Amino acid sequence: MTGFSSAHLKSAAAKLAAASEAAADELNTQDGKLGDGDLGITVSKGWREVANTDLPADLGKAFLEASKAFQRVSSSSFGTLIATALMSAAKATKGNESAEWNMVGGLLAGAREAMMARGKGELGQKSVLDMIDALAGATDGIDDPKALLAAVDKAIDETLDAFRDKPNLLGRARMFGEKSVGLDDPGMLAVRRMFDGLKEPI
Numbered sequence: 001m002t003g004f005s006s007a008h009l010k011s012a013a014a015k016l017a018a019a020s021e022a023a024a025d026e027l028n029t030q031d032g033k034l035g036d037g038d039l040g041i042t043v044s045k046g047w048r049e050v051a052n053t054d055l056p057a058d059l060g061k062a063f064l065e066a067s068k069a070f071q072r073v074s075s076s077s078f079g080t081l082i083a084t085a086l087m088s089a090a091k092a093t094k095g096n097e098s099a100e101w102n103m104v105g106g107l108l109a110g111a112r113e114a115m116m117a118r119g120k121g122e123l124g125q126k127s128v129l130d131m132i133d134a135l136a137g138a139t140d141g142i143d144d145p146k147a148l149l150a151a152v153d154k155a156i157d158e159t160l161d162a163f164r165d166k167p168n169l170l171g172r173a174r175m176f177g178e179k180s181v182g183l184d185d186p187g188m189l190a191v192r193r194m195f196d197g198l199k200e201p202i
Contacts, residue, residue, distance in 0.1 A: 004103075101142065
């Protein structure tokens, strides 16, 4: 079974862009309840820019170009976190034209650490960091693309359910305190909507 390549990244970016564009209004509305109200714009513009960028065959360099592309058009805090995650993956795959599917969990774990360092966030604060942490654990060691997708799908829903009735404690959303209880964190919801574009193996 072939591993994850630059071509897979290109295909995934196009699907993530389409899913983000379809959900942009919903994400903007949800973000408006706890933040700036521009999350849908951030993720849709970011992934569309990646999809429209020529990516080299070297997977590490492809992730690097994807990071630059996302940051180029989405300089918000959430956009910066996604760019940081892509940069982490670039460093982990440098010099390789593909990565085994069972490395996905490790790449997500690396992304989590890089995002935490960049955003100064901690786990348990009801943010996208908790979602990435859950996905890293759920995908650890899985080497089949379909099984990976199933594990991600399940972990996303479980994480949304686990944090929905907790208050946001990170970023601008923390200012809303108890008003955030019962609401999905916008960043977590963005992961749900983005993943909706990856229901089939890329």
